[in-house]
């Protein structure tokens with residue numbers, strides 16, 4: 339046990355070790371994003387489907403809290419490590435070129451920390467809005483459906499009917515999509531799971547995945563604002 | 569050709585450097601970039617000025633000494649060439665050219681455009697060798713090597729240790745260089761005995777020298793004069809991860 343803890347510390351203090359932690363936590367978050375989106379798309383199947391889905395999740399507190407704590411741990415580890423990497427990298431470069439030139443690094447790859455910081459703001463807002471239900475009345479009796487369950491459907495409709503909330507949501511999803519357009523394929527590079535033969539496919543899958551997450555998630559506020567979901 | 573050169577001048581590693589402007593004329597198109605600097609230096613010496621210090625040796629793209637960042641690109645524009653292989657015909661008459669040293673903290677500037685790349689030597693020392701049986705020479709063909717492995721090892725072995733990868737990287741990461749060295753020796757049976765030790769030691773030394781962390785942006789791949797592929801970096805990541813897991817289990 340002690341040996342493994344020691345090896346982990348050694349691994350984490352190396353540059354590749356830190357990168358691997360960023361990739362694994364990123365991958366866990368990528369997996370969560372897909373599950374979360376698929377779950378939320380149940381809103382299109384009507385109040386019954388999404389409310390029973392939410393009630394089902396809440397009927398397993400151990401699983402729910404296990405997942406929440408795991409995700410939060412991944413999120414913090416991802417942030418802590420990337421911030422450390424950014425600081426170390428600035429230090430390693432030392433001086434900057436007078437004449438700056440970029441050959442092929444993508445815009446997304448050069449702004450990961452900025453898209454990341456906006457994602458942090460969004461996640462805090464999003465959790466306060468729909469999970470903690472802070473400064474709103476989504477916990478009141480108005481949000482209990484006829485079966486006595488929490489009325490997630492009504493909460494989403496009301497939550498996204500407020501234009502600024504929807505706009506911030508769409509903006510954040512765009513940045514998340516931007517973050518993933520680099521991050522997804524990057525995971526395969528970092529974990530040593532790519533060759534020149536598979537690279538094209540991996541990159542294309544990354545773009546496709548990012549786009550699916552963006553379109554899937556944004557379809558909800560857009561449909562609510564457009565009045566297709568009431 | 570008439571050119572305006574903006575050149576980084578720095579007295580020594582402790583001084584603060586700055587860009588100086590030189591207006592030069594009658595540079596032949598067929599001159600190499602280094603020959604162009606030779607001409608400028610001759611003129612500087614004749615007029616009693618201080619010539620521009622820069623590194624060079626073979627001038628045919630094999631030693632890896634030349635190290636200039638030209639208009640923000642290490643070794644200048646042109647795929648798969650070193651600074652000494654770059655010719656003035658690639659520039660246009662009247663152009664302004666920025667010439668800077670390879671910038672990275674682990675490559676301290678010694679003077680003007682010359683940097684100290686001995687950090688690379690220490691990375692090589694930490695694992696870039698193979699154990700050989702001394703005594704009578706081994707028969708050349710006693711060890712059969714798969715053609716694919718030989719080709720991969722050779723592709724990796726073409727790295728000349730110039731440091732352009734580090735210079736182009738905004739994190740001053742040396743991953744392309746280290747991955748090439750590890751791939752070269754770890755692909756061959758001669759390198760097999762130290763395989764695990766090699767990857768761990770070289771990565772540790774790379775970190776110790778203060779090179780940054782790779783952010784998978786592949787600027788290195790774009791400027792490498794030997795077209796070393798970033799695919800090798802991915803392989804280095806895997807080899808390092810495997811080595812650490814092996815170490816933790818045993």
Ligand code: HEM
Nearest residue numbers: 361364367368420450451454455457458521524525528783
């Ligand atoms: C749902 C949230 C997030 C997901 C799915 C995600 C996903 C990823 C993925 C897959 C990578 C690529 C890992 C690799 O290079 O192998 C990555 C890199 C990165 N992430 Fe995130 N991320 C998220 C949130 C954040 C946040 C909140 C930050 C804030 C600091 C952040 C900052 C970064 C940075 C700076 C990198 C680049 C690291 C490097 O290349 O060294 N990410 N992210």
Ligand code: SF4
Nearest residue numbers: 727728730731733792
């Ligand atoms: S990998 Fe390419 S750029 Fe880096 S040191 Fe080797 S030859 Fe130079």
Ligand code: FES
Nearest residue numbers: 625627632634652
């Ligand atoms: S001087 Fe030897 S590679 Fe350029």
